[in-house]
Amino acid sequence: MKEIRRFLSTLLFEALFVLGLLCCSSAQAIEGVEEGKIEPIVRALGVEPKGPVLDLKGDALLFVAFGAGALAGGVAGYCLRALIQKDQPR
Numbered sequence: 001m002k003e004i005r006r007f008l009s010t011l012l013f014e015a016l017f018v019l020g021l022l023c024c025s026s027a028q029a030i031e032g033v034e035e036g037k038i039e040p041i042v043r044a045l046g047v048e049p050k051g052p053v054l055d056l057k058g059d060a061l062l063f064v065a066f067g068a069g070a071l072a073g074g075v076a077g078y079c080l081r082a083l084i085q086k087d088q089p090r
Contacts, residue, residue, distance in 0.1 A: 042049045056064060
């Protein structure tokens with residue numbers, strides 16, 4: 001009985017996964033907040049919208065996010081070590 005329940009739950013999970021892929025794999029790009037909400041308001045005010053300050057694309061954006069996370073983790077670890085270690089004065 002356990003094997004049948006496990007098989008059916010796995011089959012249901014896989015079916016939902018495939019259904020989600022089929023529903024979400026549309027050819028249209030998802031419109032972001034910038035294009036959909038902010039740009040019409042900015043154009044209505046008579047100002048031409050500008051591009052982003054850092055125009056990073058592809059892997060460069062991932063590398064910057066990874067570096068920022070590593071830097072923040074290092075700083076947090078350095079600051080929290082004084083709270084964790086009991087034999088050193090604070």
